[in-house]
Amino acid sequence: MWITVVSLAAWCWLLLCQGFFWRTDVRLPSHREPDSWPSVCVVVPARDEAAVLPTSLPSLLAQDYPGRAEVFLVDDGSTDGTGELARELARRHGGLPLTVGSPGEPPAGWTGKLWAVRHGIGLARTRDPEYLLLTDADIAHAPDSLRTLVAAARAGGYDVVSQMARLRVESLWERLVVPAFVYFFAQLYPFRWIGRKGSRTAAAAGGCVLLRAGMAEKARIPDGIRHAVIDDVALARAVKGAGGHVWLGLADRVDSVRPYPRLHDLWRMVSRSAYAQLRHNPLLLLGTVAGLALVYLVPPAAVVVGMTGGGTAMTVAGAVAWAVMAGTYLPMLRYCRQPLWLAPLLPFTALLYLLMTVDSAVQHYRGRGAAWKGRTYARPDAVPDEG
Structure with missing residues (x-):
């Protein structure tokens, strides 16, 4: 009893x-469009993503963004032709300029995704962008996604604006497990607390992170979080630790297209x-x-x-x-x-x-912990510090 x-x-x-973690009304804050649009580079790490790329990549290339923007897809050692498929999709659909790069195998102490992100940010910095959009290869964006993210960041003075993509929920197991995934995440990291200045609660959703380029350099992203398996939370903590302002909410027009049909x-x-x-x-x-x-x-x-x-x-x-x-x-x-x-x-x-x-x-x-797509990562304290 x-x-x-x-x-x-x-x-x-x-x-x-x-x-009030259980409420779902934390959406992109109201904003007005800026008088001038900053330049943006979109960085997409991709490893063996040929199955989802035909849906996700064209949505990025078709962004209706008034300023200068281009896409950098980083082919992280794929064996299914991800890089060549990306080039073919760009030729077929047109839209924003696409650059496909490959960083090679990650050195000790780096997760594959963050090593690919590092390479993509390095390519993007040659264009001197004001913002970086870090998005996953399985995320499809509505045509106005980039402009609404940038407008919200500018209006609110945010260094990070992140949206939790609407996950696919179709199979029986997806219905049972996927909504609870977002529910438990919000319970651990209440969105209202994340956006509050002075709050120590920090998190982001790795599928859609608009990051101010100057803050990325100040917070040493991704080098400072290179071994993080849960990289989105680590990124938000690094930004807040550097004095940045983070916003996270639920998305209406940003969707994950990756299926998880089986419990396995x-x-x-x-x-x-x-x-x-x-x-x-x-x-x-x-x-x-x-x-x-x-x-x-x-x-x-x-x-x-x-x-x-x-x-x-x-x-x-x-x-x-x-x-x-x-x-x-x-x-x-x-x-x-x-x-x-x-x-x-x-x-x-x-x-x-x-x-x-x-x-x-x-x-x-x-x-065999923290294994994903053929790689197994050591726990952080087992990795020598490069510093």
């Missing part, structure tokens, strides 16, 4: 005191970085598992135990906590255009995330 009461109290606190695909996506999020710390892992169980698994368990002889008080307390949980999940389901009856199933999804997190730790200690 006491455990159930603690779980209910935790949900009351999350509902009211965690930055989603499991790999989450488990590859979950233990890195916990800084490879066993105590943080134990605390996370206990916290997930207390907050998400206790309410339905209390209802079952209460109805089978545990008492009315336990049933009511568990039901109220479960109802608050489901109620906070409803806005995210609406945003993801999913049926609302999925809300009471959030404890099952949380159990999946708990198991994915444990598996991430197991894979790490087996030497």
